[in-house]
Amino acid sequence: FEEALGFSEGRAAVKLNGLWGFIDKTGKMAINSQYLAVWSFTEGLAGVKLNGLWGFIDKSGKMTINPQFKSVFSFKEGLANVELTGKWGYIDKTGNFMIEPQFNYATFFAEGLAAVRVGGKWGYIDKTGKIVIEPQFQVAGFFSEGLAAVLVGEKWGYIDKTGTMIIEPQFDFASYFSGGFASVKWGDIAGYVDKNGMIVWPVNR
Numbered sequence: 064f065e066e067a068l069g070f071s072e073g074r075a076a077v078k079l080n081g082l083w084g085f086i087d088k089t090g091k092m093a094i095n096s097q098y099l100a101v102w103s104f105t106e107g108l109a110g111v112k113l114n115g116l117w118g119f120i121d122k123s124g125k126m127t128i129n130p131q132f133k134s135v136f137s138f139k140e141g142l143a144n145v146e147l148t149g150k151w152g153y154i155d156k157t158g159n160f161m162i163e164p165q166f167n168y169a170t171f172f173a174e175g176l177a178a179v180r181v182g183g184k185w186g187y188i189d190k191t192g193k194i195v196i197e198p199q200f201q202v203a204g205f206f207s208e209g210l211a212a213v214l215v216g217e218k219w220g221y222i223d224k225t226g227t228m229i230i231e232p233q234f235d236f237a238s239y240f241s242g243g244f245a246s247v248k249w250g251d252i253a254g255y256v257d258k259n260g261m262i263v264w265p266v267n268r
Contacts, residue, residue, distance in 0.1 A: 071103040074122060085109070085124075094124035105137040108156060117145070119158075128158035139171040142190065151179070153192075162192035170205060176224060178203035178211070185213070187226075196226035204239060210258065212237040212245070219247070221260075230260040 066078040074085040074093060084096035085104075102110035108119045108127060118130035119138075134146040142153040142161060152164035153172075168180040176187045176195065186198035187206075202214040210221045210229060220232035221240075234256075236248035244255040244263065254265035 068103055071105065072107070072122070074104050074109070076101045076103055076109075083111075093122070094120065102135070102137045105139065106141070106156070108138055108143075110135040110137060110143070119143070119156075127156070128154070136171055139173065140175070140190075142172055144169040144171055144177070153177075161190070162188070165192075170203075173205040173207065174209070174224070176206050176211075178205060187211075187224075195224075196222070204237075207239040207241065208243070208258070210240050210245075212239065221245070229258070230256065 064077040064079055065081070068076040070088065073088060076083055077086050077096070079096040082096040083098045083101040084092055085094040087093040098111040098113055100112040104122065108121060110117055111120050113130045116130035117132040117135040118126055119128040121127050132145045132147055136144045138156065142155060144151055145154055147164045150164035151166045151169035152160050153162040153169065155161050166179040166181060170178045172190065176189060178185050179188050181198040184198035185200040185203035186194055187196040187203065189195050200213040200215060204212040206224065209223055212219050213222050215232040218232035219234040219237035220228055221230040221237065223229050234247040234249050238246040240258065244257055247254065247256045252265050255263050257263055
């Protein structure tokens with residue numbers, strides 16, 4: 064293969080003769096190479112680009128949502144963020160818009176909320192499309208274990224789902240929480256922070 068992605072839900076995307084398809088775990092082509100670009104399978108569907116537009120297929124290769132979008136990302140929590148006419152919104156697995164295209168950019172849902180950009184600022188919406196945390200951040204990450212990394216000015220901190228700043232902006236880099244810790248970097252030092260903002264296990268680099 065010219066390129067290959069990792070397995071997800073029993074399928075791996077592979078590039079052959081300039082086009083993408085999917086193999087199963089035996090290495091057999093499960094979906095023939097025919098797409099200009101693809102995303103890996105999530106929640107039973109994969110985004111595929113055909114004739115310049117994106118749609119979605121199921122694991123049999125059936126086109127379940129016809130190519131019609133300028134850009135798409137993978138399904139998360141039952142919704143996929145898609146771009147139509149220069150604005151981003153969210154569709155369900157039937158292809159119907161659950162949140163109409165209205166955002167300058169939109170990311171996937173995590174723990175019931177998704178980061179969206181309105182103008183030049185980032186905030187968060189719920190699954191009804193309602194803004195629950197006003198756009199105010201330079202960049203906004205996804206929620207994990209109840210917290211999300213946000214960029215305020217030139218420093219990263221962490222907010223909870225009410226938008227309250229739980230860990231004050233102080234890091235030059237901040238990742239998502241996993242197992243109660245998040246990787247962070249300040250200056251030349253990298254390490255981990257807990258949910259109370261306490262630095263644990265700093266590593267000089």
